[in-house]
Amino acid sequence: MLEVSGLRKAYSGSGAARTILDNIEFQVPERQFVSIIGASGSGKSTLLRCIAGLTEASGGTVLIDKRAVRGTPEEVVYVFQEYSRSLFPWRRLIRNVAYPIEEAVTKDEAAAQARAYIGKVGLAGFEAYYPWELSGGMQQRAAIARALVKQPKYLLMDEPFGALDAQTRNQLEDMLLGIWSSTALTVLFVTHDIDEAIYLSDRVLVLGSRPGRVIADIPIDLPRPRDQIESKENLRFSELRRQLFRLIITPAVENAT
Amino acid sequence: MKIIQRLSGVVFLLALLVAWETIARLGLVTPDQLPAPSAIAHAMATEILQGDLAIEFLRTTRRLVIGYGIAVILGTLAGFALGRWRLLYAASEPIIEFFRPLPVIAVLPVAVLLLGLGDAMAYSVIAFGSGWVVLLHAMDAVRGIDPVLIDTGRTFQASGFRQFSTIILPAAAPQTFTGLRVALGNAVIVTVVVELVSGFGGGLGGYIGEEQGALRTPEAYAGIILVAVLGYGIGRLFGVFEGSMLRWHRQMMGR
Numbered sequence A: 001m002l003e004v005s006g007l008r009k010a011y012s013g014s015g016a017a018r019t020i021l022d023n024i025e026f027q028v029p030e031r032q033f034v035s036i037i038g039a040s041g042s043g044k045s046t047l048l049r050c051i052a053g054l055t056e057a058s059g060g061t062v063l064i065d066k067r068a069v070r071g072t073p074e075e076v077v078y079v080f081q082e083y084s085r086s087l088f089p090w091r092r093l094i095r096n097v098a099y100p101i102e103e104a105v106t107k108d109e110a111a112a113q114a115r116a117y118i119g120k121v122g123l124a125g126f127e128a129y130y131p132w133e134l135s136g137g138m139q140q141r142a143a144i145a146r147a148l149v150k151q152p153k154y155l156l157m158d159e160p161f162g163a164l165d166a167q168t169r170n171q172l173e174d175m176l177l178g179i180w181s182s183t184a185l186t187v188l189f190v191t192h193d194i195d196e197a198i199y200l201s202d203r204v205l206v207l208g209s210r211p212g213r214v215i216a217d218i219p220i221d222l223p224r225p226r227d228q229i230e231s232k233e234n235l236r237f238s239e240l241r242r243q244l245f246r247l248i249i250t251p252a253v254e255n256a257t
Numbered sequence B: 001m002k003i004i005q006r007l008s009g010v011v012f013l014l015a016l017l018v019a020w021e022t023i024a025r026l027g028l029v030t031p032d033q034l035p036a037p038s039a040i041a042h043a044m045a046t047e048i049l050q051g052d053l054a055i056e057f058l059r060t061t062r063r064l065v066i067g068y069g070i071a072v073i074l075g076t077l078a079g080f081a082l083g084r085w086r087l088l089y090a091a092s093e094p095i096i097e098f099f100r101p102l103p104v105i106a107v108l109p110v111a112v113l114l115l116g117l118g119d120a121m122a123y124s125v126i127a128f129g130s131g132w133v134v135l136l137h138a139m140d141a142v143r144g145i146d147p148v149l150i151d152t153g154r155t156f157q158a159s160g161f162r163q164f165s166t167i168i169l170p171a172a173a174p175q176t177f178t179g180l181r182v183a184l185g186n187a188v189i190v191t192v193v194v195e196l197v198s199g200f201g202g203g204l205g206g207y208i209g210e211e212q213g214a215l216r217t218p219e220a221y222a223g224i225i226l227v228a229v230l231g232y233g234i235g236r237l238f239g240v241f242e243g244s245m246l247r248w249h250r251q252m253m254g255r
Helices: A044-052 A093-101 A107-120 A136-149 A166-181 A194-200 A235-249 B002-025 B037-050 B053-084 B086-099 B104-115 B119-143 B147-155 B160-198 B203-213 B217-245 B247-252
Strands: A002-012 A017-028 A033-038 A059-064 A076-079 A154-158 A186-190 A203-208 A213-219
Touching: A002 A044, A017 A044, A017 A213, A033 A044, A033 A194, A033 A235, A044 A076, A044 A154, A044 A186, A076 A136, A076 B147, A093 A107, A093 A136, A107 A136, A136 A166, A166 A194, A186 A194, A194 A235, A203 A235, A213 A235, B002 B037, B037 B053, B037 B217, B053 B086, B053 B119, B053 B160, B053 B203, B053 B217, B086 B119, B104 B119, B104 B160, B119 B160, B147 B160, B160 B203, B160 B217, B203 B217, B217 B247
Parallel strands: A033 A186, A033 A203, A076 A154, A154 A186
Antiparallel strands: A002 A017, A002 A059, A203 A213
Protein backbone atom coordinates (compact mmCIF):
# COMPACT_ATOMS: atom_id res chain seq x y z
CA MET A 1 0.00 0.00 0.00
CA LEU A 2 1.33 3.41 -1.02
CA GLU A 3 0.30 6.31 1.16
CA VAL A 4 1.06 9.91 0.26
CA SER A 5 0.24 12.39 2.95
CA GLY A 6 0.63 16.13 3.12
CA LEU A 7 3.24 16.09 0.36
CA ARG A 8 4.66 19.49 -0.46
CA LYS A 9 7.28 20.69 -2.86
CA ALA A 10 8.41 24.28 -3.06
CA TYR A 11 11.32 25.94 -4.76
CA SER A 12 12.82 29.10 -3.35
CA GLY A 13 14.74 30.50 -6.25
CA SER A 14 15.42 34.09 -7.33
CA GLY A 15 13.03 35.99 -5.14
CA ALA A 16 9.53 34.57 -5.06
CA ALA A 17 9.05 31.09 -3.70
CA ARG A 18 7.14 28.73 -5.97
CA THR A 19 4.98 26.00 -4.54
CA ILE A 20 4.74 23.22 -7.07
CA LEU A 21 2.84 20.74 -4.92
CA ASP A 22 0.69 21.56 -1.96
CA ASN A 23 -0.75 19.05 0.49
CA ILE A 24 -1.01 16.05 -1.81
CA GLU A 25 -2.95 13.28 -0.15
CA PHE A 26 -3.93 9.89 -1.55
CA GLN A 27 -3.55 6.13 -1.06
CA VAL A 28 -2.96 3.46 -3.62
CA PRO A 29 -3.81 -0.13 -2.72
CA GLU A 30 -1.61 -2.85 -4.15
CA ARG A 31 -2.06 -3.94 -7.75
CA GLN A 32 -4.04 -0.87 -8.67
CA PHE A 33 -3.36 0.98 -11.90
CA VAL A 34 -3.60 4.69 -11.19
CA SER A 35 -3.14 7.47 -13.69
CA ILE A 36 -2.28 10.99 -12.72
CA ILE A 37 -3.38 13.71 -15.09
CA GLY A 38 -3.35 17.46 -14.94
CA ALA A 39 -2.68 20.53 -16.97
CA SER A 40 0.88 21.24 -18.03
CA GLY A 41 2.92 22.51 -15.16
CA SER A 42 0.67 21.00 -12.53
CA GLY A 43 3.59 19.20 -10.97
CA LYS A 44 2.73 15.67 -12.11
CA SER A 45 6.34 14.77 -12.80
CA THR A 46 7.50 16.40 -9.60
CA LEU A 47 4.96 14.37 -7.65
CA LEU A 48 6.16 11.15 -9.24
CA ARG A 49 9.80 12.00 -8.63
CA CYS A 50 9.09 12.75 -4.97
CA ILE A 51 7.43 9.37 -4.54
CA ALA A 52 10.34 7.68 -6.30
CA GLY A 53 12.81 9.49 -4.11
CA LEU A 54 14.52 11.21 -7.02
CA THR A 55 13.42 14.64 -5.83
CA GLU A 56 13.32 15.55 -2.18
CA ALA A 57 9.95 16.78 -1.00
CA SER A 58 9.74 19.95 1.06
CA GLY A 59 7.26 18.39 3.44
CA GLY A 60 4.84 15.53 4.01
CA THR A 61 5.43 11.81 3.90
CA VAL A 62 5.37 8.91 1.51
CA LEU A 63 4.77 5.53 3.12
CA ILE A 64 5.26 2.24 1.35
CA ASP A 65 3.83 -0.66 3.35
CA LYS A 66 3.84 1.61 6.38
CA ARG A 67 7.54 2.43 6.05
CA ALA A 68 8.64 5.95 5.23
CA VAL A 69 10.39 6.35 1.91
CA ARG A 70 13.98 7.49 2.21
CA GLY A 71 16.10 7.90 -0.88
CA THR A 72 15.19 5.60 -3.74
CA PRO A 73 13.47 2.53 -2.30
CA GLU A 74 14.10 -0.95 -3.66
CA GLU A 75 10.47 -1.69 -4.39
CA VAL A 76 10.01 1.35 -6.59
CA VAL A 77 11.29 1.84 -10.12
CA TYR A 78 10.88 5.04 -12.09
CA VAL A 79 10.54 4.90 -15.87
CA PHE A 80 11.63 8.05 -17.61
CA GLN A 81 9.87 9.98 -20.30
CA GLU A 82 13.20 10.44 -22.09
CA TYR A 83 13.75 6.77 -22.79
CA SER A 84 16.51 7.29 -25.33
CA ARG A 85 18.54 9.20 -22.76
CA SER A 86 18.02 6.76 -19.94
CA LEU A 87 19.36 3.68 -21.68
CA PHE A 88 23.14 3.32 -21.54
CA PRO A 89 24.56 3.78 -25.06
CA TRP A 90 27.72 1.87 -24.18
CA ARG A 91 25.83 -1.32 -23.37
CA ARG A 92 23.95 -3.62 -25.65
CA LEU A 93 20.28 -4.24 -24.97
CA ILE A 94 20.74 -7.35 -22.88
CA ARG A 95 23.29 -5.70 -20.62
CA ASN A 96 21.10 -2.63 -20.30
CA VAL A 97 18.16 -4.73 -19.20
CA ALA A 98 20.36 -6.75 -16.84
CA TYR A 99 21.72 -3.64 -15.13
CA PRO A 100 19.37 -3.55 -12.11
CA ILE A 101 20.11 -7.14 -11.08
CA GLU A 102 23.66 -7.78 -12.25
CA GLU A 103 25.12 -7.06 -8.83
CA ALA A 104 22.71 -9.35 -7.05
CA VAL A 105 22.93 -12.50 -9.15
CA THR A 106 25.47 -14.35 -11.26
CA LYS A 107 26.28 -13.19 -14.77
CA ASP A 108 24.45 -16.08 -16.38
CA GLU A 109 21.41 -15.66 -14.19
CA ALA A 110 21.27 -11.94 -14.95
CA ALA A 111 21.48 -12.61 -18.67
CA ALA A 112 18.77 -15.26 -18.48
CA GLN A 113 16.37 -13.00 -16.60
CA ALA A 114 17.14 -10.10 -18.91
CA ARG A 115 16.37 -12.33 -21.86
CA ALA A 116 13.06 -13.33 -20.32
CA TYR A 117 11.90 -9.75 -19.89
CA ILE A 118 13.21 -8.73 -23.27
CA GLY A 119 10.89 -11.40 -24.60
CA LYS A 120 8.00 -10.15 -22.48
CA VAL A 121 8.17 -6.69 -24.01
CA GLY A 122 8.38 -8.08 -27.51
CA LEU A 123 12.06 -7.43 -28.21
CA ALA A 124 13.22 -11.03 -28.55
CA GLY A 125 16.07 -11.24 -31.02
CA PHE A 126 17.38 -7.76 -30.33
CA GLU A 127 19.53 -8.64 -27.33
CA ALA A 128 22.77 -7.73 -29.08
CA TYR A 129 21.61 -4.37 -30.36
CA TYR A 130 22.80 -1.07 -29.01
CA PRO A 131 20.05 1.30 -27.82
CA TRP A 132 20.70 3.76 -30.61
CA GLU A 133 20.09 1.02 -33.13
CA LEU A 134 16.52 0.67 -31.90
CA SER A 135 13.46 2.72 -32.75
CA GLY A 136 11.80 4.98 -30.19
CA GLY A 137 9.10 2.48 -29.36
CA MET A 138 11.65 -0.29 -28.97
CA GLN A 139 13.77 1.86 -26.71
CA GLN A 140 10.85 2.48 -24.42
CA ARG A 141 10.07 -1.24 -24.38
CA ALA A 142 13.69 -1.79 -23.42
CA ALA A 143 13.43 0.73 -20.60
CA ILE A 144 10.30 -1.01 -19.34
CA ALA A 145 11.95 -4.41 -19.53
CA ARG A 146 14.85 -3.05 -17.52
CA ALA A 147 12.44 -1.66 -14.92
CA LEU A 148 10.60 -4.96 -14.67
CA VAL A 149 13.64 -7.20 -14.38
CA LYS A 150 14.01 -5.96 -10.86
CA GLN A 151 10.48 -7.20 -10.12
CA PRO A 152 9.49 -4.03 -8.33
CA LYS A 153 6.23 -3.63 -6.46
CA TYR A 154 5.64 -0.13 -7.73
CA LEU A 155 6.21 1.09 -11.25
CA LEU A 156 6.25 4.85 -11.61
CA MET A 157 5.97 5.99 -15.20
CA ASP A 158 6.38 9.58 -16.29
CA GLU A 159 4.57 10.13 -19.60
CA PRO A 160 6.38 7.10 -21.00
CA PHE A 161 4.52 7.04 -24.31
CA GLY A 162 4.23 10.79 -24.83
CA ALA A 163 6.93 11.02 -27.47
CA LEU A 164 5.71 8.10 -29.55
CA ASP A 165 3.37 7.95 -32.50
CA ALA A 166 -0.24 6.96 -31.89
CA GLN A 167 0.06 3.41 -33.23
CA THR A 168 3.14 2.62 -31.19
CA ARG A 169 1.50 4.19 -28.20
CA ASN A 170 -1.52 1.89 -28.50
CA GLN A 171 0.72 -1.15 -28.84
CA LEU A 172 2.72 -0.24 -25.78
CA GLU A 173 -0.42 0.55 -23.77
CA ASP A 174 -1.72 -2.94 -24.44
CA MET A 175 1.68 -4.47 -23.72
CA LEU A 176 1.79 -2.65 -20.40
CA LEU A 177 -1.70 -3.77 -19.47
CA GLY A 178 -0.79 -7.34 -20.34
CA ILE A 179 2.25 -7.27 -18.11
CA TRP A 180 0.42 -5.51 -15.30
CA SER A 181 -2.45 -7.95 -15.27
CA SER A 182 -0.10 -10.95 -15.03
CA THR A 183 2.07 -9.60 -12.22
CA ALA A 184 1.63 -8.07 -8.77
CA LEU A 185 2.60 -4.61 -9.98
CA THR A 186 1.14 -1.38 -8.74
CA VAL A 187 1.41 1.30 -11.40
CA LEU A 188 1.41 5.07 -11.10
CA PHE A 189 1.17 6.47 -14.58
CA VAL A 190 1.55 10.16 -15.32
CA THR A 191 0.13 11.30 -18.64
CA HIS A 192 -1.28 14.35 -20.32
CA ASP A 193 -3.41 12.16 -22.53
CA ILE A 194 -6.88 11.82 -20.98
CA ASP A 195 -7.90 8.98 -23.25
CA GLU A 196 -4.82 7.05 -22.32
CA ALA A 197 -5.46 7.62 -18.64
CA ILE A 198 -9.01 6.30 -18.89
CA TYR A 199 -8.04 3.38 -21.09
CA LEU A 200 -5.33 2.08 -18.80
CA SER A 201 -6.49 2.79 -15.29
CA ASP A 202 -8.61 1.63 -12.42
CA ARG A 203 -8.59 5.16 -11.15
CA VAL A 204 -7.55 8.62 -12.28
CA LEU A 205 -6.19 11.33 -10.01
CA VAL A 206 -6.54 14.84 -11.33
CA LEU A 207 -3.97 17.41 -10.31
CA GLY A 208 -4.89 21.05 -10.33
CA SER A 209 -2.17 23.53 -11.02
CA ARG A 210 -0.48 26.39 -9.27
CA PRO A 211 -0.08 24.91 -6.80
CA GLY A 212 -0.63 21.24 -7.58
CA ARG A 213 -3.35 19.60 -5.51
CA VAL A 214 -5.49 16.55 -6.00
CA ILE A 215 -8.75 18.06 -7.19
CA ALA A 216 -10.47 14.85 -8.21
CA ASP A 217 -10.17 11.11 -7.69
CA ILE A 218 -12.23 9.33 -10.33
CA PRO A 219 -12.76 5.57 -10.37
CA ILE A 220 -12.78 4.10 -13.86
CA ASP A 221 -15.58 1.58 -13.95
CA LEU A 222 -14.89 0.17 -17.38
CA PRO A 223 -14.73 -3.61 -17.79
CA ARG A 224 -11.40 -5.39 -18.12
CA PRO A 225 -9.66 -6.55 -20.16
CA ARG A 226 -9.61 -3.28 -22.03
CA ASP A 227 -9.65 -3.14 -25.78
CA GLN A 228 -8.57 -0.26 -27.99
CA ILE A 229 -11.81 -0.39 -29.94
CA GLU A 230 -14.38 -1.89 -27.61
CA SER A 231 -13.50 0.11 -24.54
CA LYS A 232 -13.42 3.36 -26.42
CA GLU A 233 -16.81 2.74 -27.98
CA ASN A 234 -18.27 2.23 -24.54
CA LEU A 235 -20.61 5.08 -23.59
CA ARG A 236 -19.10 5.21 -20.16
CA PHE A 237 -15.74 6.01 -21.75
CA SER A 238 -17.21 9.16 -23.29
CA GLU A 239 -18.81 10.20 -20.03
CA LEU A 240 -15.57 9.81 -18.14
CA ARG A 241 -13.78 11.63 -20.88
CA ARG A 242 -16.12 14.59 -20.66
CA GLN A 243 -15.82 14.65 -16.89
CA LEU A 244 -12.06 14.62 -16.91
CA PHE A 245 -11.73 17.12 -19.72
CA ARG A 246 -13.89 19.57 -17.78
CA LEU A 247 -11.71 19.14 -14.74
CA ILE A 248 -8.54 19.89 -16.64
CA ILE A 249 -9.71 22.70 -18.85
CA THR A 250 -11.57 24.58 -16.14
CA PRO A 251 -9.04 26.36 -13.99
CA ALA A 252 -9.17 24.73 -10.60
CA VAL A 253 -8.89 27.92 -8.62
CA GLU A 254 -11.95 27.14 -6.55
CA ASN A 255 -9.94 24.76 -4.36
CA ALA A 256 -10.47 25.70 -0.77
CA THR A 257 -7.25 26.39 1.08
CA MET B 1 38.24 4.82 -55.25
CA LYS B 2 39.55 4.12 -51.80
CA ILE B 3 42.83 2.69 -53.07
CA ILE B 4 43.56 5.81 -55.07
CA GLN B 5 42.83 7.91 -51.99
CA ARG B 6 45.22 5.94 -49.85
CA LEU B 7 47.96 5.83 -52.46
CA SER B 8 47.68 9.54 -53.14
CA GLY B 9 49.23 10.33 -49.76
CA VAL B 10 52.22 8.10 -50.42
CA VAL B 11 52.61 9.36 -53.97
CA PHE B 12 52.50 12.97 -52.87
CA LEU B 13 55.09 12.33 -50.20
CA LEU B 14 57.39 10.63 -52.67
CA ALA B 15 56.97 13.49 -55.09
CA LEU B 16 57.95 15.95 -52.38
CA LEU B 17 61.02 13.92 -51.52
CA VAL B 18 62.08 13.77 -55.13
CA ALA B 19 61.61 17.51 -55.49
CA TRP B 20 63.56 18.10 -52.32
CA GLU B 21 66.42 15.86 -53.45
CA THR B 22 66.52 17.63 -56.80
CA ILE B 23 66.59 21.07 -55.25
CA ALA B 24 69.43 20.04 -52.97
CA ARG B 25 71.48 18.44 -55.72
CA LEU B 26 71.05 21.39 -58.00
CA GLY B 27 72.67 23.48 -55.32
CA LEU B 28 69.70 25.77 -54.90
CA VAL B 29 70.18 25.44 -51.18
CA THR B 30 73.37 24.85 -49.29
CA PRO B 31 73.85 21.62 -47.35
CA ASP B 32 73.97 23.62 -44.17
CA GLN B 33 70.51 25.04 -44.79
CA LEU B 34 68.69 22.07 -46.18
CA PRO B 35 70.52 18.81 -46.70
CA ALA B 36 69.30 16.40 -49.32
CA PRO B 37 67.04 13.57 -48.14
CA SER B 38 69.71 11.13 -49.20
CA ALA B 39 72.22 12.83 -46.96
CA ILE B 40 69.83 12.78 -44.06
CA ALA B 41 69.03 9.14 -44.61
CA HIS B 42 72.72 8.34 -44.68
CA ALA B 43 73.34 10.29 -41.49
CA MET B 44 70.42 8.58 -39.78
CA ALA B 45 71.62 5.13 -40.75
CA THR B 46 75.15 5.86 -39.57
CA GLU B 47 74.03 7.37 -36.30
CA ILE B 48 71.65 4.52 -35.52
CA LEU B 49 73.99 1.72 -36.46
CA GLN B 50 77.27 3.18 -35.25
CA GLY B 51 76.14 5.91 -32.89
CA ASP B 52 73.76 6.43 -30.02
CA LEU B 53 70.73 7.71 -31.90
CA ALA B 54 68.69 4.62 -31.15
CA ILE B 55 69.46 4.97 -27.45
CA GLU B 56 68.44 8.62 -27.50
CA PHE B 57 65.22 7.67 -29.23
CA LEU B 58 64.41 5.19 -26.49
CA ARG B 59 65.40 7.67 -23.83
CA THR B 60 62.99 10.25 -25.17
CA THR B 61 60.30 7.61 -25.48
CA ARG B 62 60.75 6.61 -21.86
CA ARG B 63 60.51 10.20 -20.65
CA LEU B 64 57.47 10.81 -22.81
CA VAL B 65 55.64 7.73 -21.62
CA ILE B 66 56.30 8.32 -17.94
CA GLY B 67 55.65 12.07 -18.02
CA TYR B 68 52.49 11.57 -20.05
CA GLY B 69 51.43 8.71 -17.81
CA ILE B 70 51.64 10.99 -14.79
CA ALA B 71 49.63 13.64 -16.64
CA VAL B 72 46.95 11.09 -17.51
CA ILE B 73 46.57 9.70 -14.01
CA LEU B 74 46.63 13.00 -12.16
CA GLY B 75 44.68 14.83 -14.83
CA THR B 76 41.80 12.37 -15.04
CA LEU B 77 41.54 11.90 -11.28
CA ALA B 78 41.58 15.63 -10.64
CA GLY B 79 39.31 16.31 -13.59
CA PHE B 80 36.71 13.80 -12.44
CA ALA B 81 36.82 15.16 -8.92
CA LEU B 82 36.40 18.73 -10.07
CA GLY B 83 33.60 17.75 -12.40
CA ARG B 84 31.78 15.86 -9.69
CA TRP B 85 32.10 18.34 -6.82
CA ARG B 86 31.21 21.92 -7.60
CA LEU B 87 32.78 23.26 -4.45
CA LEU B 88 36.10 21.70 -5.31
CA TYR B 89 36.04 23.32 -8.70
CA ALA B 90 35.11 26.72 -7.29
CA ALA B 91 38.01 26.49 -4.89
CA SER B 92 40.53 25.40 -7.53
CA GLU B 93 39.43 27.56 -10.41
CA PRO B 94 41.75 30.51 -9.82
CA ILE B 95 44.74 28.19 -9.52
CA ILE B 96 43.86 26.32 -12.67
CA GLU B 97 43.29 29.47 -14.67
CA PHE B 98 46.64 30.78 -13.48
CA PHE B 99 48.77 27.77 -14.26
CA ARG B 100 47.03 26.43 -17.32
CA PRO B 101 48.13 29.06 -19.87
CA LEU B 102 51.73 29.10 -18.70
CA PRO B 103 54.10 28.12 -21.49
CA VAL B 104 56.36 25.26 -20.56
CA ILE B 105 59.46 27.27 -21.41
CA ALA B 106 58.54 29.74 -18.69
CA VAL B 107 58.12 26.95 -16.17
CA LEU B 108 61.35 25.19 -17.04
CA PRO B 109 63.81 27.37 -15.07
CA VAL B 110 61.65 27.04 -11.95
CA ALA B 111 61.48 23.31 -12.39
CA VAL B 112 65.24 23.12 -12.74
CA LEU B 113 65.70 25.16 -9.60
CA LEU B 114 63.33 22.94 -7.66
CA LEU B 115 64.24 19.57 -9.05
CA GLY B 116 67.61 19.96 -10.63
CA LEU B 117 68.64 18.63 -13.99
CA GLY B 118 67.41 15.11 -14.22
CA ASP B 119 64.63 12.77 -15.12
CA ALA B 120 62.49 13.86 -12.18
CA MET B 121 62.46 17.36 -13.57
CA ALA B 122 61.72 16.10 -17.05
CA TYR B 123 58.76 14.00 -15.89
CA SER B 124 57.35 16.89 -13.89
CA VAL B 125 57.60 19.40 -16.69
CA ILE B 126 56.10 16.99 -19.22
CA ALA B 127 53.26 16.21 -16.85
CA PHE B 128 52.71 19.91 -16.18
CA GLY B 129 52.76 20.73 -19.86
CA SER B 130 50.23 18.10 -20.89
CA GLY B 131 48.16 17.50 -17.75
CA TRP B 132 45.94 20.56 -17.86
CA VAL B 133 44.29 19.56 -21.11
CA VAL B 134 43.49 16.16 -19.62
CA LEU B 135 42.05 17.75 -16.50
CA LEU B 136 39.85 20.20 -18.34
CA HIS B 137 38.44 17.61 -20.72
CA ALA B 138 37.80 15.09 -17.95
CA MET B 139 36.11 17.74 -15.87
CA ASP B 140 33.89 18.91 -18.71
CA ALA B 141 33.07 15.33 -19.53
CA VAL B 142 31.80 14.61 -16.03
CA ARG B 143 29.97 17.92 -15.81
CA GLY B 144 28.22 17.27 -19.07
CA ILE B 145 26.84 13.85 -18.20
CA ASP B 146 23.12 13.64 -18.85
CA PRO B 147 21.27 13.86 -15.52
CA VAL B 148 18.81 11.26 -16.79
CA LEU B 149 21.67 8.74 -16.75
CA ILE B 150 22.49 9.62 -13.17
CA ASP B 151 18.82 9.41 -12.17
CA THR B 152 18.63 6.03 -13.85
CA GLY B 153 21.42 4.84 -11.62
CA ARG B 154 19.63 6.28 -8.61
CA THR B 155 16.31 4.60 -9.31
CA PHE B 156 18.23 1.32 -9.37
CA GLN B 157 19.93 2.11 -6.07
CA ALA B 158 23.41 2.39 -7.54
CA SER B 159 25.91 3.15 -4.79
CA GLY B 160 28.48 5.92 -5.24
CA PHE B 161 31.11 3.52 -6.50
CA ARG B 162 28.73 1.66 -8.79
CA GLN B 163 27.53 4.94 -10.22
CA PHE B 164 31.11 5.91 -10.92
CA SER B 165 32.22 2.68 -12.52
CA THR B 166 29.07 1.85 -14.48
CA ILE B 167 27.75 5.26 -15.43
CA ILE B 168 30.12 8.18 -14.93
CA LEU B 169 33.22 6.51 -16.31
CA PRO B 170 31.74 5.25 -19.59
CA ALA B 171 29.66 8.39 -20.08
CA ALA B 172 32.69 10.63 -19.60
CA ALA B 173 35.03 8.43 -21.62
CA PRO B 174 34.63 9.90 -25.13
CA GLN B 175 35.34 13.47 -24.14
CA THR B 176 38.07 12.45 -21.74
CA PHE B 177 39.80 10.51 -24.48
CA THR B 178 39.77 13.60 -26.65
CA GLY B 179 41.68 15.34 -23.91
CA LEU B 180 44.10 12.43 -23.68
CA ARG B 181 44.72 12.55 -27.39
CA VAL B 182 45.45 16.28 -27.47
CA ALA B 183 47.61 15.96 -24.38
CA LEU B 184 49.71 13.27 -26.06
CA GLY B 185 50.59 15.62 -28.87
CA ASN B 186 51.53 18.28 -26.33
CA ALA B 187 53.60 15.80 -24.37
CA VAL B 188 55.75 14.91 -27.36
CA ILE B 189 56.50 18.56 -27.97
CA VAL B 190 57.22 19.31 -24.33
CA THR B 191 59.51 16.30 -23.99
CA VAL B 192 61.68 17.38 -26.88
CA VAL B 193 61.67 21.01 -25.75
CA VAL B 194 62.76 20.09 -22.25
CA GLU B 195 65.59 18.00 -23.61
CA LEU B 196 66.65 20.64 -26.10
CA VAL B 197 66.53 23.64 -23.80
CA SER B 198 67.92 22.14 -20.65
CA GLY B 199 70.47 20.21 -22.64
CA PHE B 200 71.30 17.94 -19.75
CA GLY B 201 70.63 14.41 -20.63
CA GLY B 202 70.43 13.60 -24.27
CA GLY B 203 67.30 12.16 -25.66
CA LEU B 204 66.30 13.27 -29.13
CA GLY B 205 66.00 16.88 -28.01
CA GLY B 206 69.48 16.87 -26.56
CA TYR B 207 70.80 15.14 -29.66
CA ILE B 208 69.25 17.69 -31.99
CA GLY B 209 70.66 20.54 -29.96
CA GLU B 210 74.13 19.01 -29.95
CA GLU B 211 74.20 18.28 -33.65
CA GLN B 212 72.89 21.73 -34.51
CA GLY B 213 75.52 23.31 -32.32
CA ALA B 214 78.23 21.34 -34.06
CA LEU B 215 76.77 22.32 -37.45
CA ARG B 216 76.17 18.70 -38.36
CA THR B 217 72.97 19.55 -40.14
CA PRO B 218 72.07 16.18 -41.69
CA GLU B 219 72.39 14.57 -38.27
CA ALA B 220 70.23 17.25 -36.69
CA TYR B 221 67.57 16.70 -39.33
CA ALA B 222 67.76 12.99 -38.69
CA GLY B 223 66.95 13.70 -35.07
CA ILE B 224 64.02 15.90 -36.02
CA ILE B 225 62.61 13.25 -38.31
CA LEU B 226 62.84 10.68 -35.56
CA VAL B 227 60.85 13.00 -33.31
CA ALA B 228 58.17 13.03 -35.97
CA VAL B 229 58.34 9.25 -36.22
CA LEU B 230 57.95 8.96 -32.46
CA GLY B 231 54.99 11.31 -32.42
CA TYR B 232 53.33 9.53 -35.30
CA GLY B 233 53.97 6.04 -33.95
CA ILE B 234 52.74 6.74 -30.47
CA GLY B 235 49.76 8.59 -31.88
CA ARG B 236 48.79 5.55 -33.91
CA LEU B 237 49.15 3.27 -30.90
CA PHE B 238 46.94 5.59 -28.92
CA GLY B 239 44.41 5.58 -31.73
CA VAL B 240 44.19 1.81 -31.65
CA PHE B 241 43.73 1.84 -27.89
CA GLU B 242 41.11 4.57 -28.03
CA GLY B 243 39.31 2.72 -30.79
CA SER B 244 39.02 -0.43 -28.76
CA MET B 245 37.82 1.44 -25.68
CA LEU B 246 35.29 3.55 -27.53
CA ARG B 247 34.01 1.14 -30.12
CA TRP B 248 30.43 1.79 -29.04
CA HIS B 249 30.88 5.49 -29.43
CA ARG B 250 32.41 5.25 -32.87
CA GLN B 251 29.59 3.07 -34.08
CA MET B 252 27.05 5.39 -32.58
CA MET B 253 28.60 8.37 -34.34
CA GLY B 254 28.55 6.43 -37.56
CA ARG B 255 32.27 6.01 -37.98
